Amino acid sequence: MLVFLAVVPPIAHVQYTRCARAQEREEKVTCVPQASIVPLPPKPPPRRTDQLSSPQTTAAKHLALKKTHITSIMDVADQWMLEYLPGFLPDPLPQLLHEHVLHPHAYVQVLKRKAMHLLARLFNAAYPFLSPVADRLARALHDSPDLVVLAALLVALAAALQVLLYVRRVVAWGVRLALRMAFWAGVVALGAVVWRRGLEESVRDVVVAGGKVAGYAAAIGEVWMAEYRRYEAQTQRVAQAGAGAGARRQR
Structure with missing residues (x-):
């Protein structure tokens, strides 16, 4: 009995203290005014990594699109050759063209892929240096x-x-x-x-034709010389007439 009386009061005091503290906490929560409770802003949704854009990623996307476009154009050209060339070429040539030129494992296609890869590497290496120059040039042209x-x-x-x-x-x-x-x-x-x-007749014809040409040339020369002499005589007469008129004026 003594043990019960010694143990029960402390336990009852502890239970009472806990109940009082819990009641105080409930009262504090219920007494807080509603206006002072500010709702927290909603958290923004996490941004996807594939939506991140930067100049480097944009340039890489442009390069990838250009490569894809060029490759698709070349594939369309090869497909067009496979479809339409057999109608213009004889029978053995389309098969030879398909086996040795248009086949994916043909040496020409291998060289083409290597050349395209080399050009792509060169373009990727030169693009960071040429792009600012092109942008500045375009801006300068736009400003002037x-x-x-x-x-x-x-x-x-x-x-x-x-x-x-x-x-x-x-x-x-x-x-x-x-x-x-x-x-x-x-x-x-x-x-x-x-x-x-024949040779003899031809030589005779040439001699006759040459003689006629020489005669015509001599006649033309004589006509030209006669006209030249007439011109000289007329010039001398005009000069003498002018000299006589000048002498009469001096008198």
Whole structure:
């Protein structure tokens, strides 16, 4: 009995103390005004790593898109060749073309893939250096439209000059070709005449033709000399008349 009386009061005091503290906490929570409770802002959703964008990732995406576009264009060209060339080529050639040129394991395709890989590496190496220069150039051209107009005029003038030079070269080539064709046509015609009439008759004809040409040339020379003498005489008469008129005026 004594033990019970000694143990029960401390336990009851502890239980009472716990109940009092719990009641105080409940009262504090219930007495807090609703206006003082500020709701916390909602947490933003976590950003996906594939949505992160930076200049490096953007440039890499552009390079990948360009490579894919070029590869698709080349594949379309190969497919077009496989579909449409057999209609224009004889029977053995399309098969040979497919086996030795268009087949993925053909040596030409291997070289093409190596060349494209090398060009891609060169482009990737040069892109970081060329891109800022191109951006600055585009910005400078955008800021100065007068220079753009002047450059466009100069380019148009240079293109027109190149076209005119090309036309001149084509015309000169055509004239040379026509002269050569006329010369060789004359040689062929002369050979045909000699073959048909014989060597002696041809020589006689040449001598006769030469004599006639010489006679015509002599006649033309005589006419020219007569006209020249007449011109000289007329000039002398005009000079003498002028000298006589000057002498009469002095008197």
